[in-house]
Amino acid sequence: MLSRRRALAGPARGLLALALLGAAGTACGPGGPPAPDPLEAQLEAARKDSDLASAAAAAAAPALAPALRVVADERARHATALVEELARAAGKPTPTSTPATTGSPSATPAPASAPPPTSQDVVKALRTSAESAAKLVPTLSGYRAGLMGSIAAACTASYTVGIPPPPPPHGRTTQSSGPQSRRPR
Numbered sequence: 001m002l003s004r005r006r007a008l009a010g011p012a013r014g015l016l017a018l019a020l021l022g023a024a025g026t027a028c029g030p031g032g033p034p035a036p037d038p039l040e041a042q043l044e045a046a047r048k049d050s051d052l053a054s055a056a057a058a059a060a061a062p063a064l065a066p067a068l069r070v071v072a073d074e075r076a077r078h079a080t081a082l083v084e085e086l087a088r089a090a091g092k093p094t095p096t097s098t099p100a101t102t103g104s105p106s107a108t109p110a111p112a113s114a115p116p117p118t119s120q121d122v123v124k125a126l127r128t129s130a131e132s133a134a135k136l137v138p139t140l141s142g143y144r145a146g147l148m149g150s151i152a153a154a155c156t157a158s159y160t161v162g163i164p165p166p167p168p169p170h171g172r173t174t175q176s177s178g179p180q181s182r183r184p185r
Contacts, residue, residue, distance in 0.1 A: 040086065041132070049126060052117050056118060057069045060118075067119075068119060120166060
């Protein structure tokens with residue numbers, strides 16, 4: 001015959017064992033630390049692009065410098081939007097100020113003998129950033145996907161339309177390859 005005490009104590013021990021196993025399984029589970037937010041890499045790229053465009057603008061010809069400053073400002077705004085989204089996703093208040101990117105020296109200054117960046121360096125960086133952001137879009141949803149799509153489009157527009165191509169090397173003239181250039185004189 002089963003006593004009342006044993007009848008109640010048996011299930012209580014089973015529930016306690018299950019609770020302990022559940023807590024141990026959660027603490028020692030395969031999760032580990034959470035993966036870094038994919039927008040962190042985009043934030044770093046936006047800051048670097050802004051610094052690169054600022055440095056290129058400082059060394060560029062007067063006709064090209066305004067376009068490079070626009071790119072620097074635009075990438076700084078991308079960095080601000082990414083900081084705000086990362087803070088929102090983490091449940092933290094949005095920082096009242098973000099690290100300055102436009103016109104600030106880069107974290108690792110270039111050696112004195114290194115030439116300043118060119119507009120083509122900026123174009124290359126923008127192309128890389130656009131491709132990276134575009135690849136991220138399908139993995140995201142909602143606002144984040146829209147933000148990455150917007151950044152990808154802005155970077156693409158900047159390097160295809162916003163920054164004029166470099167002039168041809170001196171001494172070379174460009175000829176039309178159309179039918180008019182083949183006519184006998």
